[in-house]
Amino acid sequence: MTRQSPPDLMILHAVRLLGFAGFDAVAQRAATRDSEVIRVLSAAEREGWVQHAEFAGLAGWSLTDAGRIENERLLSAERQDADPGGIVQDVYREFLPLNARLLSAVTDWQIRPTQADRFAPNDHTDANWDTRILDELAALNRLLGPQIERLTAVLSRFDGYSSRFDSALTRATSGESDLIDKTDQDSCHRVWFELHEDLVATLGVDRGSEYIAEAD
DSSP states (O other), X not given: OOBOOOHHHHHHHHHHHHSSBOHHHHHHHHTSOHHHHHHHHHHHHHHTSEEEEXXXXXXXXXXXXXXXXXXXXXXXXXXXXXXXXXXXXXXXXXXXXXXXXXXXXXXXXXXXXXXXXXXXXXXXXXXHXXXXXXXXXXXHHHHHHHHHHHXXXXXXXXXXXXXXXXXHHHHHHTTOTHHHHOTTTTOHHHXXXXXXXXXXXXXXXXXXXXXXXXXX
């Protein structure tokens, strides 16, 4: 049976996944009330797990180093109880080669090499080039759904990634090209990045060793 994560875990974890966000964004990501977010973040700030900052007209919360440690402690305890069969670990191993394909597709969406400049920005005038990328993202979309189902079967908080990715890709294919790679919107890239961060946080994976293992 799938495990429902408690609000305190969901709120702290939402801050990690979003990186820097205000109360409303954290409440939406954690699927809880603003009042609950205020309570949890106020307590977490007293513990030194989160910090509030304002710059360039923006205000929001982010995790401290101590907060990342606490977040991973909570996630580890939850996973050990909810996932004795190691499904999250298995999905993560299968995710890594898909992640490499996603990063390559996003890079190709942003850059289209020419004879004069191998880092020339993609001006999206070559329909064949862009169609190839969209086809690759569609293939990844089809592979993502079953993996999210496996994750959600043990931890309900993984629900939503495949539908968000599918929505972004559908809109991008219909002409909203920013929904492929923009990080300030719920784009394919942003959804995928959040899922990746969710997996490494849940498993306590060190990003530095991740790509070494992948290369092996």
